[in-house]
Structure formats: structure tokens, C-alpha cells
Amino acid sequence: MTLSTLGKKLWLTLSSIKTGVVLLIIVVILAAVGTIILQRPVTEPDEMQRAYSAHALRIFDALGLTDVFHAWWFVALLLLVSVSIVAASIERFPNAWRFFSRPYKYPDDSFRRFLPIQKEFSIQDEETGLVAAERAFHLAGYKPERVVHESHFSLFAERNRISEMAVYIVHASLLLIFLGGIMDALWGWRGTLNLTEGEMSNAVEMRDGTKKVLPFAIRCDRAGQENYADGTPKKWWSNLAVVKDGQDVDRKEIVVNDPLVHGGIRFYQSSFGTTGRVEKLVLTATATANASSEKQSLTLSEGKDFAIDADTYVRLAEFIPDHVVRDGEVYTRSSRIENPAAHLVVTSRKTGAQFNYWLPAIEEVAQNAKSPYQFEAQDLKMFHFTGLQVSFEPGQWAVWTGVVLMGIGLAFVFYVAHSRVWAVPVYGVSGELTLWVGGAVNRNRDAFGEKFQDIAENIQAQLKSETDTDRNSHIALISGH
Amino acid sequence: MARERVEQQPAATGSTLIVMVGLGIAFLLFMAFLNVVKSGNLLNESNLLYAALIFYSGAGALYLGFGVTGVESYVKFASFATWAGLIANTGAAAHRWYEAGHPPFASVYEMLLSFVWTLAVLTLVAEKKFGVKVIGTVTMPVAIVGVVLMQLLRSDVRPLVPALQSTWLHVHVTLAMLAYAACALSFALAMMFLIQDKLETEMFLATTSLFTIAIYAGILTRFEKWGGLAVVGWNADEKSEMFLQRGVRLLVVIPDLGWLMLLVALVVAAPFVCYLLARAQKNNALITIGNRAVFVSILVQVLALGVFLLRARNGSYGSLDAEGLFPTSLAASPFILSGLVGGIFVSLLYLLLLWRRADLERLLPSSDDLDRITYKTICVAFPLLTLMIAAGAYWANRTWGSYWSWDPKETWAAITWLVYAGYLHMRVTRGWRGRRAAYFAILGFAVVMFTFFGVTYLLPGLHAYA
Numbered sequence: 001m002t003l004s005t006l007g008k009k010l011w012l013t014l015s016s017i018k019t020g021v022v023l024l025i026i027v028v029i030l031a032a033v034g035t036i037i038l039q040r041p042v043t044e045p046d047e048m049q050r051a052y053s054a055h056a057l058r059i060f061d062a063l064g065l066t067d068v069f070h071a072w073w074f075v076a077l078l079l080l081v082s083v084s085i086v087a088a089s090i091e092r093f094p095n096a097w098r099f100f101s102r103p104y105k106y107p108d109d110s111f112r113r114f115l116p117i118q119k120e121f122s123i124q125d126e127e128t129g130l131v132a133a134e135r136a137f138h139l140a141g142y143k144p145e146r147v148v149h150e151s152h153f154s155l156f157a158e159r160n161r162i163s164e165m166a167v168y169i170v171h172a173s174l175l176l177i178f179l180g181g182i183m184d185a186l187w188g189w190r191g192t193l194n195l196t197e198g199e200m201s202n203a204v205e206m207r208d209g210t211k212k213v214l215p216f217a218i219r220c221d222r223a224g225q226e227n228y229a230d231g232t233p234k235k236w237w238s239n240l241a242v243v244k245d246g247q248d249v250d251r252k253e254i255v256v257n258d259p260l261v262h263g264g265i266r267f268y269q270s271s272f273g274t275t276g277r278v279e280k281l282v283l284t285a286t287a288t289a290n291a292s293s294e295k296q297s298l299t300l301s302e303g304k305d306f307a308i309d310a311d312t313y314v315r316l317a318e319f320i321p322d323h324v325v326r327d328g329e330v331y332t333r334s335s336r337i338e339n340p341a342a343h344l345v346v347t348s349r350k351t352g353a354q355f356n357y358w359l360p361a362i363e364e365v366a367q368n369a370k371s372p373y374q375f376e377a378q379d380l381k382m383f384h385f386t387g388l389q390v391s392f393e394p395g396q397w398a399v400w401t402g403v404v405l406m407g408i409g410l411a412f413v414f415y416v417a418h419s420r421v422w423a424v425p426v427y428g429v430s431g432e433l434t435l436w437v438g439g440a441v442n443r444n445r446d447a448f449g450e451k452f453q454d455i456a457e458n459i460q461a462q463l464k465s466e467t468d469t470d471r472n473s474h475i476a477l478i479s480g481h
Numbered sequence: 482m483a484r485e486r487v488e489q490q491p492a493a494t495g496s497t498l499i500v501m502v503g504l505g506i507a508f509l510l511f512m513a514f515l516n517v518v519k520s521g522n523l524l525n526e527s528n529l530l531y532a533a534l535i536f537y538s539g540a541g542a543l544y545l546g547f548g549v550t551g552v553e554s555y556v557k558f559a560s561f562a563t564w565a566g567l568i569a570n571t572g573a574a575a576h577r578w579y580e581a582g583h584p585p586f587a588s589v590y591e592m593l594l595s596f597v598w599t600l601a602v603l604t605l606v607a608e609k610k611f612g613v614k615v616i617g618t619v620t621m622p623v624a625i626v627g628v629v630l631m632q633l634l635r636s637d638v639r640p641l642v643p644a645l646q647s648t649w650l651h652v653h654v655t656l657a658m659l660a661y662a663a664c665a666l667s668f669a670l671a672m673m674f675l676i677q678d679k680l681e682t683e684m685f686l687a688t689t690s691l692f693t694i695a696i697y698a699g700i701l702t703r704f705e706k707w708g709g710l711a712v713v714g715w716n717a718d719e720k721s722e723m724f725l726q727r728g729v730r731l732l733v734v735i736p737d738l739g740w741l742m743l744l745v746a747l748v749v750a751a752p753f754v755c756y757l758l759a760r761a762q763k764n765n766a767l768i769t770i771g772n773r774a775v776f777v778s779i780l781v782q783v784l785a786l787g788v789f790l791l792r793a794r795n796g797s798y799g800s801l802d803a804e805g806l807f808p809t810s811l812a813a814s815p816f817i818l819s820g821l822v823g824g825i826f827v828s829l830l831y832l833l834l835l836w837r838r839a840d841l842e843r844l845l846p847s848s849d850d851l852d853r854i855t856y857k858t859i860c861v862a863f864p865l866l867t868l869m870i871a872a873g874a875y876w877a878n879r880t881w882g883s884y885w886s887w888d889p890k891e892t893w894a895a896i897t898w899l900v901y902a903g904y905l906h907m908r909v910t911r912g913w914r915g916r917r918a919a920y921f922a923i924l925g926f927a928v929v930m931f932t933f934f935g936v937t938y939l940l941p942g943l944h945a946y947a
Binding site for chain 1: 853860861864867871874878880881883887889892893895899900903906907936
């Protein structure tokens with residue numbers, strides 16, 4: 001076997017519908033497998049271990065079955081499908097293109113004989129027949145043209161020739177979608193960015209834990225949540241600013257379903273919550289020595305000293321949103337505000353004496369009684385954080401163009417039919433003149449059949465009235481004599 | 482022989498059924514009216530839904546009567562009842578839309594409301610436009626199950642979580658409903674084609690049996706140690722499923738029900754075994770036994786349904802994952818319930834075919850017509866599927882920043898799309914007509930059903946809303 005015949009064989013195999021269908025069946029089976037076996041990045045590792053034995057898991061991992069949709073062989077398979085679609089389209093395109101670019105305007109004898117939709121009318125002369133057909137075609141929504149021959153005319157008309165190309169539009173759109181998907185798989189990325197109010201960052205945390213540094217920074221000015229009356233969240237929002245070289249170049253309030261887009265990178269609102277950090281803690285202080293003295297109000301924020309009087313100052317050393325006490329130590333249990341505790345340090349400038357004041361008074365560690373002031377909590381405000389999803393999808397335009405194109409293509413494939421009609425005056429063997437009218441359509445033959453029936457009836461009616469007037473004029477001539 | 486039976490039908494029987502159904506409807510409406518007068522509010526959603534249920538039931542009874550006896554006048558009254566039910570259903574949907582401020586697609590309850598509505602519309606369209614009169618025999622019972630299921634589900638207007646507040650959601654779900662309804666229609670038409678195409682009744686016997694086996698195999702995935710059946714716990718106050726932790730449902734085990742389901746699975750498998758044996762031994766007597774087995778399996782299935790209704794309705798059972806007893810309810814197991822009802826229903830349809838095949842063949846359009854209408858329905862379904870997937874991708878992209886993440890629902894939607902694409906290619910380029918095309922259409926709908934029910938019930942996934 002020579003190289004060229006091998007190449008030809010390969011090409012024929014690739015471009016055959018059978019190959020395409022077999023490939024698609026394999027894709028379907030593998031995709032189904034991918035939905036039945038738990039997939040890696042989505043499922044946590046410990047859950048995977050719970051679901052499968054270590055042995056099975058090792059085999060799945062080795063075969064790539066735990067991440068089917070990103071395995072090299074799945075991507076290769078999709079590429080092969082693309083190649084097959086391209087090959088099949090190229091193989092069939094020239095024929096369709098010839099059909100499209102050079103309309104078949106004059107049906108020859110054998111075509112006329114075998115066309116399934118056709119009708120013949122006997123006519124007096126060519127012109128009468130052609131005019132009747134012309135009128136009928138017009139009435140059916142066609143614009144017939146006269147095809148000139150050496151000694152006579154024939155008629156040709158067509159509609160929606162583009163329909164012949166529709167399948168290729170659909171195939172091209174599918175390839176465009178694949179292209180976009182491949183571009184995104186190669187160059188796209190996804191990550192998260194958590195910002196507290198007032199914070200600015202340009203480092204996005206990727207899935208694998210690495211950081212990606214953006215050429216600009218994002219600052220969250222304010223973030224919030226609105227609730228329905230029953231307490232379920234209604235809306236999360238964040239006021240974001242894009243900062244480049246120290247200047248705000250863009251601003252947007254984003255909500256779920258409405259991202260901020262800058263430089264092709266999109267920022268989505270994905271979650272919202274309170275951080276463990278205190279924005280402000282409002283307290284009242286009373287002197288321990290003099291319980292009836294006036295209450296003093298003070299507002300603390302993390303790491304800042306607050307002077308109560310000339311000598312004493314207080315500082316919020318630590319805030320634990322959810323605390324437990326075990327063996328004389330205070331531990332953090334979670335970051336939700338469930339059982340909060342504030343650790344204040346009261347210092348005297350003169351003596352340098354420090355007292356650990358705890359709210360609430362935790363026996364094991366608190367020195368509340370010794371402190372010169374007693375505190376009562378009034379209000380607490382935590383910093384909010386907004387959870388942003390960040391994604392970069394350079395192939396998006398191809399995907400959406402492909403989707404729109406596919407919509408258009410499918411509309412043409414299913415709902416627009418290419419129909420053609422011809423009318424040719426023909427002389428029979430014994431010299432009698434007939435008008436041959438034929439029609440062809442590439443899909444939806446029933447509807448076209450009815451339409452053709454209408455055209456035929458219309459022609460018949462015209463010809464009949466023509467002969468009637470003819471006969472009447474003959475009669476008039478005869479009676480005139 | 483079947484023809485003779487029709488002629489034996491005395492004409493009076495025809496009007497008897499109509500009068501009985503009419504009286505039934507009138508009686509139920511009157512009773513409902515008494516209740517309404519007490520509560521004072523005539524046109525609220527639950528009343529309208531109740532009226533719809535009454536009318537659909539009447540229509541279902543008449544359609545079934547038509548399917549069994551072939552008396553033409555039933556259809557007229559049946560479609561009249563369907564119209565009345567549809568009007569009430571439309572009222573209920575409009576009321577819900579107005580109350581909630583968004584189209585009724587957000588919860589399972591609302592989706593069922595829309596689904597039943599679509600089903601009723603399709604029934605009338607198929608009947609008036611395409612002359613497929615028996616279709617109500619299939620669709621009306623489904624609609625009735627839908628409305629009954631709605632009574633069990635949480636129906637108060639719940640606010641939408643942020644991710645669902647998008648017009649694209651409505652576009653996506655509407656398209657999905659339309660596409661799936663069109664697929665269902667193509668399936669029904671393909672089945673009718675096979676009947677008209679003189680496919681042997683044995684084949685239907687085998688398929689019916691396989692279908693019910695699939696249902697009980699699905700249910701038996703919940704088989705627990707010592708013959709229990711695990712169902713989801715139900716919080717009656719919240720009217721919601723119980724969760725062990727975020728995304729993990731709390732399963733409670735109803736003792737011994739698993740054994741019963743296993744038994745029923747064996748019985749419904751019997752016709753298929755008979756079919757295989759008959760094929761192997763070329764012995765038609767076995768087919769007769771298989772037909773008997775279908776009859777027996779219906780009785781056993783009704784028993785299983787009854788026991789399930791009794792045990793799963795408001796009982797408290799232990800769980801393997803947590804201490805203590807937890808309540809469950811029918812509403813917590815909509816898939817098991819629809820599976821049980823669906824199995825009985827399909828077996829009944831088989832008996833209908835077995836006994837009245839000649840009448841059915843007389844009533845249905847010609848096989849060529851059915852073949853063509855099936856193809857046309859898929860020509861409508863396929864673009865709708867495409868748009869549904871595209872709208873879903875666009876919505877996901879706006880909400881989560883990724884248009885395709887290969888979650889099971891997405892993947893199976895893509896598989897559905899590929900199967901129908903395969904059908905179209907085979908039909909257009911290879912000229913597949915008739916049986917092969919009909920089998921393909923049936924396969925397509927099987928995949929649709931798996932995408933809709935199987936993925937939610939059996940596979941792990943993130944498509945949590947539906």
C-alpha cells in the first residue's frame with residue numbers, strides 16, 4: 001500500500017459519517033462514566049477515599065477516570081471529533097457549494113423525466129404558457145427569471161438558497177464552540193479573591209493554592225447583604241473599584257448575576273460573610289473604685305489604644321468570635337459569631353501595670369476585679385468580607401459567537417427549505433406543445449407539495465380561461481360571418 | 482376478536498360513563514364549593530388547583546374509557562373536561578405568578594404547576610391539530626399524579642436565593658420544559674408508530690418489563706442492611722427535606738420495605754424472563770404466561786404502592802447516620818412515588834395494548850404519518866434543547882463565572898443533545914426511517930428521563946435547584 005492510498009483511506013475513514021457516529025458514541029460513554037464516578041477537583045479527597053477503596057481509587061486515578069473531562073484522552077477525543085466534523089464537511093462541501101453557487105436553471109430531459117414533483121399542461125403557444133406560469137409563480141411568492149435558449153425561453157425561480165449552506169453553518173458553529181473551549185482550557189483560569197471592606201488586593205488565589213498577580217488591584221469599599229423578612233438572603237452586593245497605578249480606573253456595584261469586567265477578567269459576587277475581625281467595639285467604662293461615677297463611652301478597634309483618663313489606656317488585644325475554655329486556656333472554636341469573647345488590656349502609664357480584662361469574665365484568665373475600670377459591651381461591628389470569584393476566559397467570544405451562529409444555523413436547517421420551480425415548453429414527438437412545470441425542495445416535502453398543487457391549479461385555471469376567451473373570439477368570428 | 486368486543490358494547494354503556502363522570506365532577510365541585518363558602522375566598526390558588534384536579538380526573542377517566550372501549554363521544558367530553566381543567570390550572574399558575582412576582586419555575590412545586598399546564602396544552606394540541614385522540618389516556622394520568630404530588634409539596638411563596646434571581650433562569654427553565662415536553666411527545670408518537678408498524682406485542686411485553694425492572698432497580702439503590710429501604714427524612718414544620726449537613730440529606734430506613742421492593746422487582750422481571758425463554762425455545766405458550774405475569778405484577782405493584790403509602794406517610798424511623806427517630810413523608814420521596822405509580826401505569830398501558838390492539842390500530846393515524854410527525858416533533862425539540870443548554874450556559878457564566886463545568890446535569894444534557902443529533906444525522910444522511918428511527922427516538926427520550934430524574938436522584942451533583 002503506498003503512502004498516498006493510505007492517506008486517502010485515512011481521509012475517507014475520518015470523513016465518513018460512520019466514524020463520526022462511532023466517535024460520538026465513545027464521547028457519550030466516557031462522559032457518562034465521568035458523571036457516575038466522583039470527579040476530583042469538585043469532590044474533596046477524603047470523600048473520594050470514603051467512596052472507593054484505595055485500590056480502586058489508584059486504578060481510577062491512573063486511568064484518569066477521576067477527572068475525565070480534563071484527561072488528555074478526553075480532550076484528544078474531542079479534537080478527533082472536531083477533525084472528523086471538518087473532514088466530513090470538506091468532503092461534502094464542494095458538492096453543496098456547486099449546488100449553491102451555480103443554480104440548476106434549465107432542467108434537461110432526464111431530470112424532467114425523473115423529478116417526482118411535476119405536471120404537464122397542454123398549451124396553444126409558448127408565450128401563453130410561460131405567462132400563465134410566471135403569474136402563478138409570482139402568486140406563490142417566487143420571482144421567476146426567463147432563461148434564454150437559442151429559440152425559446154424557459155422559467156426558473158428559487159427561494160432560500162442559503163438553506164443549502166445551513167448544515168455547514170451549524171458545523172462551523174460547533175467548531176467555534178470547541179475552539180473557545182480549548183482556548184479557555186489552555187489559557188483560561190479561575191480563582192477566588194476575598195476582600196474585607198476597605199481592603200485592596202491584586203493577588204488571586206488559584207484552585208491549587210498558588211497566587212496569581214493581576215496587573216491591577218481590586219478594592220472593596222463596602223459590601224453588604226439584604227435579607228427577606230424571613231431572614232434568607234435576598235441580595236449580596238459589593239462596591240468594587242479597580243485601582244491601577246494608585247488611581248481608580250473603574251467602579252461598579254456588583255451583585256450575584258452581575259459581575260465586574262476589567263481587562264477581560266471578570267469578578268463575580270459569590271459569597272459574603274463576616275470576618276473574625278472587629279471593625280469597632282463600643283463599650284461603657286465605669287471606675288472600679290467609684291461605682292456611682294459617670295459612665296464613659298468608648299469605641300475600640302483592633303490594635304489601637306484608647307485613653308480613658310490621663311493615666312489609663314485600654315486596647316483591644318484579641319477578639320474571639322466563638323470561644324471555649326479548656327484547662328485554663330481560651331481557644332477559638334470557629335469563626336462564626338456564636339460565643340464571642342473580647343480580651344482587653346488595661347494599662348497604667350505611670351506604674352506600667354497591666355490587667356487582662358475579659359468580656360465576658362472568664363474565670364481562669366480574667367483579672368477583671370483588679371482593673372481600675374469595669375467595662376460593659378454595648379455594640380459590636382465586625383468587618384465584612386466579600387467572596388469574589390475571578391475568572392479569565394479568553395475563548396468566551398468564540399463560544400458565544402458559536403452559540404448564536406448555531407441558533408441561526410439550526411433555524412435554517414429545520415425551518416427554511418430551499419425550493420426551486422421550473423417551467424419549460426416542450427414539443428412532443430408528434431409535435432404537440434406542452435408546458436412542463438416541475439418543483440424540487442430539500443426538506444419538508446409535504447408543505448411544498450401542497451404549494452406546488454396550488455401553483456398547478458392556478459396555471460390550469462389561467463390556461464382554461466385563456467382557451468375560453470379564445471373559443472369565444474372564434475365563436476364571435478364565426479357568428480360575424 | 483377485539484373488533485367483536487367493540488360491537489358487543491351496548492350503546493348505553495357509553496353514556497353511562499359520561500353521566501357517571503359528570504356526576505362525579507359535579508359532586509366533587511359541590512363539596513368543594515361548600516368548603517369555599519365557609520372559608521370565604523373563592524378564587525385562590527389551592528381552590529383553582531383542586532378544581533383542575535377534579536376536571537383532569539374526569540378527563541382522565543373519559544380518555545381511559547375511550548382507550549378501552551373506543552367510543553368516540555367520550556373524547557368530546559374528555560377534551561371539554563381538559564379545557565375546564567386547563568382554565569383552572571391557568572388561573573392557579575397566574576395567581577402564583579402574581580403572588581410571587583416571578584414566573585412559576587423556582588421550586589419543585591412551581592415547576593410541577595407549569596409542567597402539568599404544558600401537558601394539558603399539548604394534549605389538546607395533539608388531539609385537535611394532529612388527531613391523536615388516545616394521547617389523553619397517557620397524559621391525563623400523569624397530570625393527575627402531578628397535581629396530587631403538588632398537594633404534598635411546600636407551596637408557600639418562597640423568596641429566591643440570589644443565584645436564581647435572573648431572567649435567564651426563566652428562559653432556561655421554560656426552554657427545558659418545552660424541549661422535554663416535545664421529547665415526550667416524540668416518544669409517545671414513536672411508540673404509536675411501532676404499534677401501527679405491526680411490531681409484535683411480545684416486544685412491548687419485553688420493554689414494559691424492562692422499564693419496570695429499571696424503576697425497581699432504581700428504588701433498590703436505596704436498599705439498606707436487613708431489608709430496609711432508605712428514604713429522605715422530612716421536616717413537617719419546615720416542609721422541607723432534612724439535612725445531615727450542608728448538601729447531605731438525612732436518610733431514614735423504613736424496615737422490611739426493601740424486601741418487599743426486592744420481591745416486586747423479581748415479579749416485574751418475570752415477564753422479561755418469559756420473553757427470553759420464549760425466544761430461546763420458540764415456545765409461544767411462555768408468552769401467554771408472560772402476559773399473565775404482567776397482570777400479576779400490577780397487583781403486586783399496587784400492593785407495593787399501598788404499603789409504601791402507608792409506611793412512608795408520616796412515620797418515624799431510625800437512621801443509620803444519626804441517633805434517634807426521624808419523621809418522613811411522601812413528599813420527601815417524590816421520585817420513588819412517581820416511579821411506583823409510573824410502573825403500574827406502564828403495565829396498565831401494556832394490558833390496554835394487549836387487549837385492544839386492533840381498536841388502537843384503527844384509531845391511530847397511519848404509520849407513515851406517525852413516522853413523519855415523530856420526526857417533525859424532534860425537529861422542534863432539538864433546537865429547543867440547543868437553546869436550553871445555551872441559556873443555561875449563559876446563566877451559569879453570569880452567576881458562577883463558567884459556562885461549562887461538566888457537572889452531571891450539564892453532561893447529561895449534552896449527551897441528550899448528542900443522541901438527538903445522532904438521530905437527525907442518521908435520518909437525513911442515511912435515510913433512517915420507520916422502526917430504526919422510532920427506536921432512536923425512544924432511546925432519546927430514555928436519556929431525557931435519566932437527565933431529568935436519574936441525575937437528580939442517583940448521581941452526585943451541584944445542580945441543586947432542579
